[in-house]
Amino acid sequence: MDLFEYQGKQFFARYGIPVSPGEAVETVDDAVAAAGRLGYPVVVKAQVQVGGRGKAGGIKLAGSTDEAREHASAILGMDIKGHVVRTLWIERASDIEAEYYASFTLDRSAKMHLGMLSAKGGVDIEEVAATDPDAIARIHVDPADGLSEEAARRWVEAAALDPRATEGAVAILRSLYTAYTEGDADLVEINPLILTPEGSVHALDAKVTLDENAAFRHEEWAEYEATQVMDERERMAREKGLNYIGLDGTVGIIGNGAGLVMATLDVVSQVGGTAANFLDVGGGAGADLLANAIEVINADQNVRAIFINIFGGITRCDEVATGIVEAVERVDLASPLVVRLDGTNAEEGRRILADNASDHVLTEPTMLAAARRAVELAGA
Amino acid sequence: MAIFVDDTTKVVYQGLTGSQGRFHGMRNRAYGTQVVAGTNPKKAGTDVEGVPIFGSVQEAVDATGATASCVFIPAPGVADAVIEAAEAGIGFVVVITEGVPAHDEAVFFNRLKRDFPATRLLGPNCPGIISPGKCNIGITPGEIALGGGPVGIVSRSGTLTYQALHELTQLGIGQTTCVGIGGDPVPGTSFVDCLEAFEADPDTRAVVMIGEIGGSAEEEAAAFIASSMSKPVVACIAGVTAPPGKKMGHAGAIVSGGKGTAEAKIEALQAAGCRLAKNPTEIGPLMAEVVATL
Secondary structure (H helix, E strand, C coil), rough: CEEEEHHHHHHHCCCCCCCCEEECCCHHHHHHHHHHHCCCCCEEEECCCCCCCCCCCEEEECCHHHHHHHHHHHHCCCCCCEEEECCCCEECCCCEEEEEEEEEEECCCCCCCEEEEEECCCCCCHHHHHHHHHHEEEEEEEECCCHHHHHHHHHHHHHHCCHHHHHHHHHHHHHHHHHHHCEEEEEEEEEEECCCCCEEEEEEEEEECCCCCHHCHHHHHHHHHHHHCCHHHHHHHHHHEEEEEEECEEEEEEEECHHHHHHHHHHHHHEEEEEEEEEECCEEEEHHHHHHHHHHHHHHCCCCEEEEEECCCCCCHHHHHHHHHHHHHHHHCCCCCCEEEEEEEEHHHHHHHHHCCCCCECCCCCCCCCCHHHHHCCCC | CCCCCCCCCEEEECCCHHHHHHHHHHHHHHHCEEEEEEEEECCCCCCCCCEEEEEHHHHHHHHHHCCCCEECCCCCHHHHHHHHHHHHCEEEEEEEECCCCHHHHHHHHEEEHHHCCCEEEEEECCCCEEECCCCCCCCCCCCCCCCEEEEEEEEEHHHHHHHHEEEEHHCHHHEEEEEEECCCCCCCCCCHHHHHHHHHHHCCCCEEEEECCCCHHHHHHHHHHHHHHHCCCCEEEECCCCCCCCCCCCCCCCCCCCCCCCCHHHHHHHHCEEEEEEEEHHHHHHHHHHHHHC
């Protein structure tokens, strides 16, 4: 789950990382009022989960009430790469002496955390990595040991920041590591991390991605949930506890297991079709979940055929079949279902489908045959 | 022969009293796995269809000589369960549970490496392991596997693992061991660990490897195959059509910043001399061709 900048800054502040004072607002009047409370000059920043908002005109400096009003009016409602701006972050402007970059994420090959720190901040770090890789100081942190002050200090020295920034940077990096681990983030990134002329260091931006698997121990994430950007189909699927990603094609896909669903998308494409979605009902899917999945796909106007591809392991095919039968009774199906069942209790599942035969429910013995049938029915 | 587990493996189930644990534990026992114990501190002294329940893994090991464990308990308790098994001297821990926080995985993986180097972890979020005819730990439907070799299987995806077993079995091609390493960001056992074990196993003469988008585990496997494997490998990568930036179910399955694409993985595996199946169904006929030349 990606956080907006203002949420990321609130998240950082909770772990003692200094950020500029600011307020999140949704109207022009509130923006002007917030600017008055914070004191001019302020920066008016579009809250969108996409890079390049500065270049798109989504970040402006305002030195007066008039300017704050003008920029807030222009930026609210602006479309930045398909993301409409609904929230602004109004922040007191900072004097900047130097801009740095700092982040933590998991290095999956090393199976350790990777910290990156660079004196070349404020720009795209992928660009720095490509053109000047030596400008990034990297550190591997063993998750079982954590980041010691000594290691953080050596790391800061390796990055060759302004010596005045050393103490502040060491403290912030250790807090950032705590925010990353205790806060269950997949990624924490500060770009830029700034040094002010007075010699203080603080976070001017915040990019945070949270690991949704850890939601059970973070009640405070409920507010982030509520502001998640997703299309109508995705919202409906999420409410029903389904792992769904909307795509643009005409064949609705339901499967169990991420790998199988990805392979199903691939096979549909190989036989000339286009997938309308990714939908993984996961392990142990029962009848109710299946019926919900069919309901979500059925609501997608683009869908012309639905391909249900189940290989039973922890999922039992008899329960899947029961779910399909239930869904057919409950939902007014707009498209035919092509079903392929194999694995745990597959024979029983096929028997249940056969006993409840309907024009809307077709079965095929293999994944490839079922994909061909579904694509044919979708008229692609 | 087989890798990691065989008919001498004695398994304790952490979470045998839960509905999933019981269903699959009993299926594993019916398959022939030595299911010797379950654990649940609140139900110690009871049994599940004759399998004794102990208060801790240590007690189960002391009483039954269990050598492996299979974890079915909910995600919040997995980190403690893994360390408990390792502390009790379990040599092979299989975690079926999905939805374990990545930070928990990163910590227990490295704690095992540092403090319990003799314990191998498989998973989390994996289907488990089956050495057909000998031992089945986890949720793989045993009836779709065929014993006797000569093919070993290693896969990141659960359901694609079954698919591969199914394709081979239908063509009468037997398997030595089939390992599902799971799709999470920090898998306890990697492709390379399994390829190394298959290379060393005299009964395994060819390998099926199933990968998916995200991370660089397939590229690392390709490097190992090129440098250290004499046995032929048939590979399949899922997610060719997955759009970048979208997490496809598995916490690990995401193409981001141009990294972890199916194309890059397919290219690396082809360069390493693997034969590539375009989809899971193709694994069967491709492996049949390979087996015919062995």
